[in-house]
Amino acid sequence: MSKIAKINLISILLSLLSTLIIVSILLLVLNKNPFEIFSLIFSEVFASGYGIGQTLFKATPLIICGCGLAICFHASLFNIGAEGQLNAGSFIIAIVALKFADLPFPMLLVVCMLCGFIVSGIFGLIPAYIKIKKDVSEVITTIMFNFIIFALINYFLLDFFAVKSTMHTEKIPENAMLFKLSDIIPFFQGSSLNASFFIALIIAVLCYILIYKTSFGYKLRAVGFNETASRYIGLKTNKIILIAFFTGAGLTSLAGINFVFGYKGFYEMGFASNVGFTAIAVALLAKNNPVGIIFSSLLFAILDYGGLSINQLVPKELMLVVQGVIILSILAVDRLVNIYFSKQSSLDKIGGIA
């Protein structure tokens, strides 16, 4: 394992540990037994096939969306607009699926994914273009685009596509849906886990290869590390930023496959319930490593699903507190670990300062 990977792993584990400690103290203050609470969460998840299935189901969109964000983050582009981007893409996916319902199944899925990808990607391109041309921070533009996208969806959904007196589109035909795992493996009986989980895993692996194993990935990360140097080395930094934003934002749309093709069969306003924001934490916790994102998504999914079970003892909002503490811990611990190691490595590079 490379040194950077080692440092990353240490800081991730330390931040999880410190989260555990902080939350335990909080629970003790509330006069609850932390051990009891945590074991309740885990038993809820792992006691039944249903629990495991639901957890994997909840992890699916987080993995896809987290991978999209990781591509942006690697280029040092802080995309906060995933929630909007993924809604735009999912909306298009649902509509295209309805319009072309008579296409043979795998074709339909591919066409839908492509359309969703392009639309979300374009919503990513706009902030990137503004950043390049006018040097406006993408943090501001992407967050504002969330509002714009939701207003647009609202308009098109309610005026043209929604089933009367609901907030969702019509259902796509049953034969176009992805299969549920419980149909094949009875163990997952009753859970909504579906084939899009495998799509998520494939996306994660592809992203990993793109970021760490291709020459484009190296250029992408170079821009993230040092844009000035990248420009002087001769990389087309603007083009790389545009591609990164397009691909990253485009990928987030595929998170909608889980809901549209695997679960309900339609697009519904607010279906994502903040996946786009939770995915930021997921990507941060995994240090933007797509394979790591699979695991951090699982962790957040466990907290999400397991959190339901502790409602009688503590408010389930506690899980939001846990998520928040995780983010704070990552940022704080990361800094500490880096200071510690940079002190050590400045010792290695003593030659550089003589």
Added chain:
Amino acid sequence: MHSVEFKNITKCFGNFTANDNISFGIEKNSVHCILGENGAGKSTLMKILFGIYEPDSGSIKVLDEEVHFRSAHDAIDKKIGMVHQHFMLIDDFTILENVILGNEITDGVKLNFMYTKKILDELVSKYNLGLNINKKISGISISEQQKVEILKLLFRNSEILIFDEPTAVLSPVEVTEFFNIINKFKSDGKTIILITHKLNEVKEISDRVSVLRRGKLVFETENKNNELDIDKLSNAIVGEAILKETMKKNNPDYKKSDALSMNNIFLKKNNVKVLNGLNLVLRKNEIHGICGVEGNGQNEIADVILGLEKDFEGQFKTSVQKISLVPDDRIKKGMIKEYSIGENMILKNSPKSFITLKLLHGISRKVINDYDVRVSDVHASLGSLSGGNQQKVIVAREMGVGNEILIFSHPTRGVDINATLFIHNKIIEQRNNDKAVLLISSDLDELIALSDRLSVLYNGHIIKTFESSDLNSFKEDKLLLEIDTSSNRTLYDEIGKLMIGIKQ
């Protein structure tokens, strides 16, 4: 009397011994030069003296009193001051504000500017610093910034002054000025410690010289009547016979077309004219040197040629698409310091779309062998290598792609003697291979030794170009380190004056 005495100083970082049992004394009221290659341990020793590091063993005496510094504060209390290579100044503050920062003279809580100003004005005139202390740092030149750093030390009554490569950023005239200030300090009874790479300057200014190599003190000598033996000194620094041969240049063939021409180029940046009617022609098979005080448009020339700066007026013609650059600031512009050697190489020229560890390993190995890069771990990040090794990797990358035009901007700044000679040979090799080379530098010796033509840049345009006949008369077959500046004083003087805008 010794003002500083090192006794058996040892400092290890992990397995690496940066200072190995170093003992020597620094006379009060003298200029003491400390020499050595990158990584020899000079900076470590100075940082120990300045309280930034604590030694593993050994002791330091300041004015015959044993001291144990735990931080730079302790050292400052003992009247030790240091001017770092990178200045520690706040751009938006005035000189006055920068100098008093951390050392304010106050009436209760209110700053006493009147009194402070009086003290500073006295110091400025006493040492001929020529500073207007109400100016902001952002509006003054590099050499003036250095004087602000010096003023800081004077304001704190420092008696022992440490300078880390102070002349690297100065033009010849400014160096003379700087040495005048140093001599004034000496006559005031202060002790000056200089870290430097430039042996000619050592000969001129030092009273005593200590040479470090691989953490050990290997050579010490007096410099009586400036009769220092530079050959002996450079051998002590490198520890082996240095690469004496510079490559021979072949004869240029000027019938070939020009590689690039810039005609009457004007460029504004933040409403300041940085290029003012610049005319420049680069020919194949030729090294065109550009000398000048920093900030007279050197970086902008490079930016225009590279196509990074497009909003200029004037005519720019070249048939060459891809241009290589070895930038002036290698950390900021030249490399991804988090990446390994191989990873930095593939950014410019990737042989494949898919990158495997094996591929990276092979590329790294080749650079390490061909360019004599010294690393303990092939996969180490470039940021962890010494400056000279980083520079070799950048040079390797830029030469590896075979571009027709190469720009070298301060290619040997902060690079040790062997690496410098190595890089110089590589530059000449490129020239002999019919490439057009633009060499931007502030090191006159380097420029005169390498250039076929030499242009002096002042205020955004070239005020004089020396043809090869002007230069050749005294550099033929001479070695870089042996250029006898005294016999060619006239040329040096002329260039030095041109650099500050005085035409003869």
